[in-house]
Amino acid sequence: MSSETSPKPRRLLRILGALTVITAVLAGVLYFSLYRSDRRVDDSVRAAVTDTASQGAIALLSYRPDTVENDVGSARNRLTGEFLDYYTKFTTDVVIPAAKESQVATQAAVAASGPVEVQADTARVLLFVNQTTTSAAKPDPATTATSIDVTLTKSGDNWLISGFDPVQPHE
Incomplete structure (x- = not known):
């Protein structure tokens, strides 16, 4: 039993x-x-990547004909990877000559921003940017609104922009 x-x-x-x-x-x-605490992302990190993306976009998209080399050089310090290579070539071949020859000046302002995805060493931030452009041929300011998906990569203690892609509107 x-x-x-x-x-x-x-x-x-x-x-x-x-x-x-x-x-x-x-x-x-x-x-x-x-x-895991080493992978945890808090609100201060979200704020830091959003601020870095916003200030970086302003630096990338703002320049004046008389300071364009310095403006572009300062913006490059905020970049990394393949995007740094692309930006360097684009500004050398297109932006600097156009700014000097046609007296092109631009000023960017971030109207709104927000983190899309934030991890310990990578982040994506969506920016809504207004950019005002003038030139010798068109001295009246023209303003355009753009949405930009900014990718950031952590390098040491700093966040650097590794991608900067305009968001195409859905039709």
Whole structure:
């Protein structure tokens, strides 16, 4: 009689043991994927990446003919990776000559901004930017509104812009 009842408690103990192991594994996975303190992002990080993206956009999109080399040089200090290479070539080949020859001046202002995705070492911020442009041929200011998806990469203690993509409106 005792031999008939003993398999049930053993089976129950095995099931409880298996559930305990599964629960421990699940807790570990959640900790390492969601709650690790070295991967946690708080509101101050979100504010920092949003400010960095906003100030960077203003630097990238604002220049005057008489200071364009310095303006572009200062903006380059905020960039990294392939985007730095692209920006350097584009400003050397297009922006600096146009600013000097046609007296092009631009001034950007961020109308609104917000973080889209923020992780420990990468972030994306959406910016709504108004840019006012004048030139010798068109001295009356022309203002354009653009939405920009800015990608940032952490380098040491600093966030640098690694992507700067205008958002195309959906039709």
